Amino acid sequence: MTTFFQQVIYDFGRLIIFFWNTKGQDYIKESLSSMHSTDQLPCAIIFQSARGFGKKTLAIDFARMINCEEPEKSINHSCDSCVRVESMTHPDLVIIDTTSKCSDTSCRSCKSSKSISIKNCVISELIISKAKYKPFMSKKRVVIIDEADNLTNISEESLLKTLEEENDHLIVIILLKDLSKIQETIISRCQTWKLEKLTxxxxxxxxxxxxxxxxxxxxxxxxxxxxxxxxxxxxxxxxxxxxxxxxxxxxxxxxxxxxxxxxxxxxxxxxxxxxxxxxxxxxxxxxxxxxxxxxxxxxxxxxxxxxxxxxxxxxxxxxxxxxxxxxxxxxxxxxxxxxxxxxxxxxxxxxxxxxx
Ligand SMILES: [Zn+2]
Ligand SMILES: [Zn+2]
Structure with a gap:
């Protein structure tokens, strides 16, 4: 039985209370918790819904859960990892969206302000080139791709290659409004969850x-x-x-x-x-x-x-x-x-x- 804010997980007999910032979506939260506590996390996951349903909050909650160091105390978000996730300073959490730019200041595709797409240079730099290294401080590196409806074809191809390599240290969370905006081959590599509208x-x-x-x-x-x-x-x-x-x-x-x-x-x-x-x-x-x-x-x-x-x-x-x-x-x-x-x-x- 879950209350609105808490999720109780039994992890090898320990009682763990996880504090979700996400409101509602109890079924998804329960499933994510149970996959996490039984160590059965997928390498890639899609959260799909219209705007405003809380995809990003859910993804950040999930990122916090995956790397929490003291789950017994996570109701206070007090461990180093949780604090860093909350303040967006966690070295193993990357959030990519259409405003993300690569580090090359002369990069042409990043310079053009008109483009509202998720650029391939960003995917290459923030996901692909880091995928081969272990995370800095946590169990997993978490990459959240927000507004993934706007991945370019080339970005999708690069992303697909990374997903095909199934990497134990990496979990990619794709946030999407419309499933038809992304290649079937990517969807087939992800576990897909559709967020429900709150009553x-x-x-x-x-x-x-x-x-x-x-x-x-x-x-x-x-x-x-x-x-x-x-x-x-x-x-x-x-x-x-x-x-x-x-x-x-x-x-x-x-x-x-x-x-x-x-x-x-x-x-x-x-x-x-x-x-x-x-x-x-x-x-x-x-x-x-x-x-x-x-x-x-x-x-x-x-x-x-x-x-x-x-x-x-x-x-x-x-x-x-x-x-x-x-x-x-x-x-x-x-x-x-x-x-x-x-x-x-x-x-x-x-x-x-x-x-x-
Ligand atoms: Zn924590
Ligand atoms: Zn660039």
Whole structure:
């Protein structure tokens, strides 16, 4: 039985409590612990999920577990290895992402700032050339490849060669949004874990525990629906992001009840934006979708915030049938925009047909 923060491992009769910074993902945490305590760690592992599910936190937790020197005390992260992992100064832990550069100051691919890829020179320098040496202070050298969706073809080839050499001192952790972005041959050499999205109930519990001072913000964030823990933490740490999301939600709620003139003006703005930044408009459509989904499962609660007051108001006004029909319309427009429908026509249609 695991609690939210602790994982109990029986290691040759010793009772070990491991402190995970990762919230949720109990099944993966239990499996990793058990592989570790029975010495059956794979050479390469993939953590796959959308953005904000906690892949990187999980990978760093795992790195800490693998090299912890005093697992009995690891609840305090107090051994030298754990302290170094936490402060990102562990000589045997390397994290690579699209911003990583090699040590050659004249390297052309690292100099070009436009490229958002994981470069082959970085893979060669930080993984391949070190793989033959033993780790400096720990049992294993841990390499975390973040944003691995952006490995170039050549980087993938180099990585594959290293994985094929199965090295006892090295474990490669690949963090990926989309499995189809990486060669099958790499996937076949890795153990793959898919992170689960937290339920709203768990998300609420964790956020309230982590941010007891930020009750109002947490209530607002939960009212948006469909938020990952990473996005929630980002919004609490960067009030400007939370405010802009609140602004967007307020705007669409107001839009439901405004004049035809305002609705058409808004849809024109969106369609102009669509030509410049399609992704932003799709995010806005997603807000509509989440709003109606929230209304379908809405339960009045004791905690109220600026946004929940607006949602509660809508909930009282709008019948469930209307909410369902609005949701269907939004999904239909979302699909037709994805299939390259004329954005102005599609958005006009949507705005005019939504009913309160
Ligand atoms: Zn430790
Ligand atoms: Zn380079």
């Amino acid at each position: 709203k109930k768990d998300l609420k519990l964790y956020l309230e525990e982590m941010y007891p001072e930020n009750k109002k913000q947490v209530t607002d964030i939960l009212s948006f629906g469909e938020t990952s823990i990473g996005e929630a933490i980002e919004m609490i740490n960067h009030p400007i992001i939370l405010e802009s999301k609140k602004g967007a939600v307020k705007k669409i709620i107001n839009m439901l009840d405004t004049t035809m003139f305002e609705k058409l003006k808004y849809s024109k703005e969106l369609s102009i934006l669509f030509r410049k930044d399609r992704e932003l408009v799709m995010q806005e459509i997603n807000l509509w979708k989440n709003l109606f989904r929230e209304l379908l499962v809405y339960e009045p609660s004791r905690e109220s915030s600026e946004i929940t007051v607006l949602i509660e108001d809508l909930y009282k006004k709008m019948s469930k049938l209307k909410v369902q029909s609005n949701l269907k319309k939004v999904i239909k427009i979302e699909n037709s925009l994805a299939r390259n429908a004329n954005p102005l026509l599609a958005l006009d249609n949507l705005l005019v047909s939504l009913e309160v």
